[in-house]
Amino acid sequence: MDVTPIIDPLNDAQRDAVTAPQEPVLVVAGAGSGKTRVLVHRIAWLVEVEGVSPHGIMAVTFTNKAAAEMRGRVEQLLNMPISNLWIGTFHGLAHRLLRRHAEEVGLPKSFQILDSQDQQRMIRRIIKDMELDDSTWVAREVQWFINSQKDEGLRPDNLDARNDHTRAMLIRLYRVYQEACDQKGLVDFGELLLRAHELWLRNPDILMQYQRRFRHLLVDEFQDTNSVQYAWLRVLAGNTGTLFAVGDDDQSIYRWRGARVENMFQLKKEFPGMREIKLEQNYRSTATILNAANAIIANNNDRLGKNLWTDGNDGEQIKLYNAYNERDEAEFVIARIEDWISDGNLRADAAVLYRSNAQSRVFEERLLQKQVPYRVYGGLRFFERAEIKDALAYLRLLENRADDTSFERVVNLPTRGIGARTLGEIREYARANSISLWESAISNAGAQLSSRAGTAVHRFLELVENLARETSELQLHEQVDHVIERSELLAHFKKDRGEQAETRVENLEELVTAAQSFEPDEQDELPPLAAFLSHAALEAGEGQADKWEDCVQLMTLHSAKGLEFPLVFIAGMEEGLFPHKRSLNDPGGLEEERRLCYVGATRAMNQLYLSYAEQRRLHGVDNFAQASCFLAEIPTEYIEEVRPNIKVNRPAFRRENTIKVNTEPGMKLGQRVRHGKFGEGVVLNYEGTGSHARVQVNFEAAGTKWLVMSYANLELM
DNA sequence: TACTATTTAATTTTT
């Protein structure tokens, strides 16, 4: 057996990890240190050298993209297909388990997945039905609460209201929402994980069956696991499974959605013999960029501790541009990108990163104006588009008539005379009798409703039944085609004029193509339509179709994680924007922002540009800002301030060549302070200078207060 | 019932 292809491309630390004995291993892998390579080669090593059957291996990732990439690379390395090896996302694997064991976890065979849009609609509906004031009970916030509890593995019964009215109501909403989901056979993303965990806990025999099978569990991005995911893995590993976890505590940027870096520490506690291997050699960035990134992240506490190094050269200094406003900033960035392109480089090798999506607009405008092709990441994905969701709603009703969310979506689309009043009655009757809207509609169509509305409802019910009958023998793509045609959805969008309407029609046609080229995962053992619908919910698809065109890349810092580009711009390095002021509301928020900054900087291979604007228009109002505190954390030797001859009208008072950071001592946003009366708090905002300076502090005990600096006597902590 | 005007709030996002 020739093991050189598996071992040769690795450095010492990587090889230690790949060839480690079959015991628990934690790989702390810095940015650009080859963590995917280690995972891929580890799998190959287990199969080729240790003689482990692929059947006994499970590899878990967070995104479908990562899962697909890993599978592809393993197959390439082993030079064979590995269909019996489970590689997938936490949600994808949980979904597979729930389909196989629907009965044991109390789900109907035909359960459907709710994406977060559907979930929010459903919660909004519940708030309405409970006749709660929707300005106090915002669907988005209730959704946030429910999902946070699910991330922590908590059911309504596990929660205590702690004499808090608000909390009591949130728990009640959670309970009502969950009952509604159960009744309608709907499962949200958090529920997939929670039920998969409960599958283990409630069915020791099933658990044992999987424990015996999956002796090897490999987990990517371990720092992003939430409590349920950790618990699920922990139980599955049991005492016999060997966990191979790869992660980077410095790249933990998803705490706000339940990720717990502590899981990495916890792992070491629970598996005392756990081998810990650090990958610290970086193959991506220049020494300058790495040193700067290291300097930034060094300001964080509670790190596992590692220092990236490279044997590459220093490269160029990091360029810092102080823009007058956001348009000046965009102009500067795009001008540099045009230079880059005219030097013969690829547009796709240049990326503009920013903290919030709203920032993309100025860049887009400028790129459009300069006729430079670009692509914005994020935004609406294919399966999330309204017209696609409309079509899917029809298809979902074919699978599961009790799917009320889908029912509501298409009952009057295209309009067929079933208005708010009629729908209200159907809803009321459904609620009173604890039945689905579908069943309620059946009972109502004959009796309660006026004859006109009754006929309309009847027509809709018949339409769906007919669709079901007509498509039962068809191929998946024929089913989809038939449904969008006969439901008159296609005609509905076709009659609208304009560019938007045209893309809608194109998208619907694209859906048929998507169905045609859809290849169900054999492991999932589902009928084609059910598999397709699950796929649509679990993998929302890419945003733009023409992704292979050579385009400048625009994206948020979050979505840049895992990617690399020769030329990187991080725009909007301003206090309040990055670090974002809203991140300072919770403890550890600033540190997470700093990790985000670290992630951003380490995306750059050769050249990194940082920029900030003195004035920025946000939500239609001009704001003044100071340079981000992160800029001051980079040793000046790595930075060069640039000032090209751009003719912008700048006000005369503009200061030159100075990084303005922390002009007031202790005025840093996020700074912890102590007040004689109010106790400890965090600086949220400030205005003015000298004796007029006022500062807004969020006190742990006393809440948010504005204080005048010269009187407040704040003690820095 | 269907379309238009007004209001409201805006970090990050995968599944």
Added chain:
DNA sequence: TTAAATAGTA
């Protein structure tokens, strides 16, 4: 500024 949800009008 802008998108989306709701309130108001034809």
